[in-house]
Amino acid sequence: MAPEKSEQGKKVVYMDNNATTRVDPEVLAAMLPYYSELYGNPSSMHTFGGQVGREVAAARARIAELIGARPEELIFTSCGTESDSTAILAALQANPEKRHIVTTRVEHPAVKNLCEHLDRLTGHKHRVTQLPVDREGMLDLAQYEAALSEDTAVVSVMWANNETGVIFPVEEMARMAKERGILFHTDAVQAVGKIPINLADSVIDFLSLSGHKLHAPKGIGVLYVRKGAPFAPLIIGGHQEQGRRGGTENVAGIIGLGKACELAAARMAEENGRVRQLRDKLERGLLEKIPNSMLNGHPEQRLPNTTNVSFEYVEGEAILLHLDQFGICASSGSACTSGSLEPSHVLRAMGVPFTAAHGSVRLSLSVYNTEEEVDLVLARLPEVIAKLREMSPFWKASHRGEVGGANCPCACS
Numbered sequence: 001m002a003p004e005k006s007e008q009g010k011k012v013v014y015m016d017n018n019a020t021t022r023v024d025p026e027v028l029a030a031m032l033p034y035y036s037e038l039y040g041n042p043s044s045m046h047t048f049g050g051q052v053g054r055e056v057a058a059a060r061a062r063i064a065e066l067i068g069a070r071p072e073e074l075i076f077t078s079c080g081t082e083s084d085s086t087a088i089l090a091a092l093q094a095n096p097e098k099r100h101i102v103t104t105r106v107e108h109p110a111v112k113n114l115c116e117h118l119d120r121l122t123g124h125k126h127r128v129t130q131l132p133v134d135r136e137g138m139l140d141l142a143q144y145e146a147a148l149s150e151d152t153a154v155v156s157v158m159w160a161n162n163e164t165g166v167i168f169p170v171e172e173m174a175r176m177a178k179e180r181g182i183l184f185h186t187d188a189v190q191a192v193g194k195i196p197i198n199l200a201d202s203v204i205d206f207l208s209l210s211g212h213k214l215h216a217p218k219g220i221g222v223l224y225v226r227k228g229a230p231f232a233p234l235i236i237g238g239h240q241e242q243g244r245r246g247g248t249e250n251v252a253g254i255i256g257l258g259k260a261c262e263l264a265a266a267r268m269a270e271e272n273g274r275v276r277q278l279r280d281k282l283e284r285g286l287l288e289k290i291p292n293s294m295l296n297g298h299p300e301q302r303l304p305n306t307t308n309v310s311f312e313y314v315e316g317e318a319i320l321l322h323l324d325q326f327g328i329c330a331s332s333g334s335a336c337t338s339g340s341l342e343p344s345h346v347l348r349a350m351g352v353p354f355t356a357a358h359g360s361v362r363l364s365l366s367v368y369n370t371e372e373e374v375d376l377v378l379a380r381l382p383e384v385i386a387k388l389r390e391m392s393p394f395w396k397a398s399h400r401g402e403v404g405g406a407n408c409p410c411a412c413s
């Protein structure tokens with residue numbers, strides 16, 4: 001496979017797979033006929049459309065198999081965000097007399113902003129509990145249990161965090177919700193394809209996934225709705241998806257996702273073996289080579305491909321721009337370009353100190369990454385941090401013991 005190239009023709013070292021992934025060449029090859037000769041509508045009565053309908057059904061079965069679901073429990077959507085909204089709104093509609101949502105402080109905006117929006121929209125009639133996390137990004141199950149009440153309509157807790165990779169015990173949490181008759185949704189957008197998921201053994205009611213996180217294209221998502229769980233469509237229109245989501249299906253996207261799920265199942269061992277080893281080598285090397293660095297997130301309860309490391313007294317965005325010059329793609333929990341100097345809500349919820357949260361970098365790998373690429377990042381990133389620290393008034397002040405004091409460069413005292 002040809003290596004990715006940047007605009008300048010430089011080889012790209014892509015370690016931003018939690019943002020999006022490369023469409024696998026086998027996935028693309030499976031999709032292409034559905035843009036050319038196989039353009040029929042799967043709902044058509046004629047044979048030409050019917051053959052497409054059969055391939056959509058086969059793809060549905062492949063996707064269901066990866067997560068231990070029945071094919072009829074899957075609804076195709078446009079993305080993870082649509083799946084999240086559909087699930088939470090369906091659960092609320094099923095329980096109109098209940099007004100309480102339980103979620104966490106570290107959800108992706110697809111869930112977090114929806115819950116906050118509902119709270120505002122209904123004049124705070126929808127009470128939202130956002131569970132806190134500890135310094136390692138983990139939830140306290142006793143606190144969770146205490147938050148569940150007679151008024152709780154739905155719990156929405158992510159399977160794995162997109163910034164830190166921390167994995168939550170959603171199956172156990174779903175059981176606790178079920179005992180109290182509460183519907184349970186999980187945003188598994190980052191988990192599907194990276195760790196084993198078997199919904200047949202769980203009582204989870206709704207699960208969201210998104211194609212572009214597992215080497216399928218952007219624009220295709222799935223909502224799993226457990227057989228028997230109450231449901232109301234978000235998009236009302238034609239009879240597609242058994243009346244559960246109107247709109248002509250994204251056929252090529254569905255075929256691509258089917259192939260991607262087949263590949264993910266076959267590569268699960270590699271993801272949890274070779275990719276995890278690469279991630280661990282990268283993480284260990286960075287923490288050893290760079291002083292004043294720290295891991296964000298639980299060391300074990302984590303996706304195999306993700307590491308989030310903070311480098312004190314430097315700015316995450318500056319790190320990314322320097323890495324970009326070497327063709328290295330990563331992301332940061334700091335968002336100065338958005339006009340706010342606030343670090344990510346995830347790192348803030350974890351209580352990561354201000355001086356470290358600003359200098360956080362997320363590196364997320366995939367089966368395409370090589371040891372050579374890890375070695376390149378291990379050579380370049382320490383240089384970048386050293387260079388930025390030379391210019392950082394905070395780094396210098398930290399050595400004089402002034403940060404947080406009367407002479408702190410940010411005038412915080």
Ligand code: PLP
Pocket residue numbers: 018019078079080081082108110158160161162187189190210211221
């Ligand atoms: N949930 C999580 C945990 C994510 O990481 C993302 C994307 O980054 C989403 C939801 C949204 O998925 P999509 O981009 O398919 O809408």
